[in-house]
Amino acid sequence: MTDTPTNPDTQENLAYYLIGGIALAASYWVIEAYIDTLLIENTSFAIRLLPSDLNELWMRSFACLLLIGITLRGRGVAAHLRLTDLMSLETEQDLQDVLSKTQSSAPPSMCARCNKIRAQKGEWQDPLDFITTQPEIEVKHTMCRKCEIDMISS
Numbered sequence: 001m002t003d004t005p006t007n008p009d010t011q012e013n014l015a016y017y018l019i020g021g022i023a024l025a026a027s028y029w030v031i032e033a034y035i036d037t038l039l040i041e042n043t044s045f046a047i048r049l050l051p052s053d054l055n056e057l058w059m060r061s062f063a064c065l066l067l068i069g070i071t072l073r074g075r076g077v078a079a080h081l082r083l084t085d086l087m088s089l090e091t092e093q094d095l096q097d098v099l100s101k102t103q104s105s106a107p108p109s110m111c112a113r114c115n116k117i118r119a120q121k122g123e124w125q126d127p128l129d130f131i132t133t134q135p136e137i138e139v140k141h142t143m144c145r146k147c148e149i150d151m152i153s154s
Contacts, residue, residue, distance in 0.1 A: 014075065021071030025064035032060055109140060113147035 033048040040048070051057050108130070109118040116124040117131075124144050143151070 013079070014072075017071055017075035018068070021068035024071060025067045028067055029060055029064060032063075109142040111144040111147050112141045113143055113151065116144055118142075118144070 030049070033045060033051075036048040036051075037043055037045045051060070108120070110116070110127065111118075111124065115127050117127050118124050119130060
């Protein structure tokens with residue numbers, strides 16, 4: 001089993017998301033000022049970019065902070081998804097390892113009457129053929145379908 005994966009969310013990653021959030025907020029501020037300039041006649045873009053109305057200034061500042069917060073929350077969600085994917089891959093690999101060990105350690109069946117051995121694929125083989133190809137396998141005794149029918153009918 002491998003070690004638990006480390007958190008892929010680094011300080012460098014935080015800086016990228018923070019810069020992206022600030023860029024998004026700045027874009028919003030400029031677009032809001034431009035739309036105000038188009039809607040309100042006799043005002044310049046520079047005046048609308050830094051409004052003197054405190055309510056307008058507060059609304060834009062709050063919207064920008066929300067955009068930055070949403071971006072940073074997206075960073076947390078993305079980091080959680082990456083960590084979940086890493087853990088899922090690790091768990092899947094662990095399950096594959098356990099499954100392969102379980103399948104390889106199960107002993108094959110041997111017919112108690114004719115001594116044929118049932119291989120992993122389900123076909124019955126001559127014991128010498130089977131054992132010479134896989135000498136480390138432990139064999140247990142059982143009956144194949146043909147021998148069961150022959151024993152019942154005789």
